[in-house]
Amino acid sequence: MISFELGVEDLAHTRFALSPLGETVLSLRVLRDPGVSVLHLPWRRSVLARIAGLGGGLDTGLLLSLVADLLTLPDFLTPRPAVFEPHFEDELAVVRSTPPDRVRRDLLAAHAPHPLPAPLHAATAPGDGPVTALRDTVCELLHRYWEIAIRPVWPQIRLVAEADMTYRARQLARGGARLLFADMHPQLRWEDAGSRGFLRVHRTIGGYEAKACGRGLLLVPSVFAHKCAPPVGPDEPPSLLYPSRGAATLWEAEPEPVLRNGADAAGRAAGDALVLLLGAPRARLLRMLAEPAATAELARRLRVTPSAVSQHLRVLHAAGLATRTRHGRQVLYRRSRLGDRLASGG
Structure with a gap:
């Protein structure tokens, strides 16, 4: 279990953000394992057809190797959004600047207890050169994958996420933090304790307790997330990526054209x-x-x-x-x- 201790000031500084890079990285889970979310099967079929049309021009082996057998992902690939809606290129620039030691550490941690798959073996080579080259190659692949798989549907994804944020803000206004987190995900529990509160994230792979200490809480809705994803360690500022409401409407079949006829x-x-x-x-x-x-x-x-x-x-x-x-x-x-x-x- 992961627990965030939030004071009154932290709740006052709770904010929402979007992450185009986060959605791009999380969508790799669905691409690798269609059983993760049947809601996204229409999107998956469409993307696989576009990738096949490239005739091997995209190294899907390396991309999909980023997703571990437990469906965990390297933490450095999903940096904390600095603004409400960062540009994909700006988020990717943060990843490009990740120190080699952290790239190596996050890759090993994401795949533990299993060894790294063959496409990622450069991360275990001595020196910083091989892991730096691997990081830059991954960034180039993610940029191409974004253009193929996510950018064409980003306007729809953004609208669904913004609708979720509007709903959450309304819940917060009506019933405070308890109502805000009440139906966000079964993993979450909010506990009041006087002037403080505790947000508990259950059924996590790791566990820790962290005090927000005035840093607030960042909430990031995601249409491709199937469960809540807090930071891997307690040193990062408190944040929570969570499944967005309305994801099922993204790829639904065309309804009756009542407005046309x-x-x-x-x-x-x-x-x-x-x-x-x-x-x-x-x-x-x-x-x-x-x-x-x-x-x-x-x-x-x-x-x-x-x-x-x-x-x-x-x-x-x-x-x-x-x-x-x-x-x-x-x-x-x-x-x-x-x-x-x-x-x-x-």
């Missing part, structure tokens, strides 16, 4: 009073607004243009069925109390 959908749902009252497009949107969502996210889930969604959202808002509020660069819509009553048949 509302008449057909309304005919098929003639018995639905909400559809009869609002029309199929607006009825579906009203059901989707049980949690705050941005126009772009709704459009992605419905496979239509944001302008098509925006027109219906404006009508729902004007009718008092939806509220809207600005969150950073986005405008989030949610059902109003009247909308909740109408959607539930009240």
Whole structure:
């Protein structure tokens, strides 16, 4: 078990961040073992087809050897995000600057108790030269893999992660740290202790206790994570990479095109009073607004243009069925109390 002791100041400095490099590295688990997450099988098939189209131009043997038999990964490949949404190249630059001793240590620790696989044997060679060359080769491969596998779908991944962060922030506002962590993952437990609190991460490979000491807590949602991932050791600032809500919506099959042909959908749902009252497009949107969502996210889930969604959202808002509020660069819509009553048949 890993335990973080957080004071009032630490909770005040709790923040969220995205990590394009983290998602890239974590996705290697799914590429190596499809059983890790069946949700991502459509993405995996697509990526493998693109890699095959390169005709051996990507060294997948070396890339997949980074994932140990226990599905652990070298810690230096997932540096702590310094800003809310760092650029992939900036995160990769941090990895390129990792000292050879740490690269060697993290590779050995990730694969323990097993020996390093053949593609990583350079990490055990004497001197810094071989491990430095291995580090630089891995960085080049990760950059090419990012361009092939993650960058084309990064906008969708980002929207899902941002929706998760909006939900978590709302949980924190409603019920404090206990509610924030309540449904984040079964591994997590929050324990209050007066002016302090303890975040316990159960079922971890290693274990330690660490005091945040005013450094706060960094939370990083990930669509490719299947469990929580705190730092390997207690010397790192407290952070937690955790599975994001909504990952199942990323690769779902195209839904009924109700926004393109509302008449057909309304005919098929003639018995639905909400559809009869609002029309199929607006009825579906009203059901989707049980949690705050941005126009772009709704459009992605419905496979239509944001302008098509925006027109219906404006009508729902004007009718008092939806509220809207600005969150950073986005405008989030949610059902109003009247909308909740109408959607539930009240």
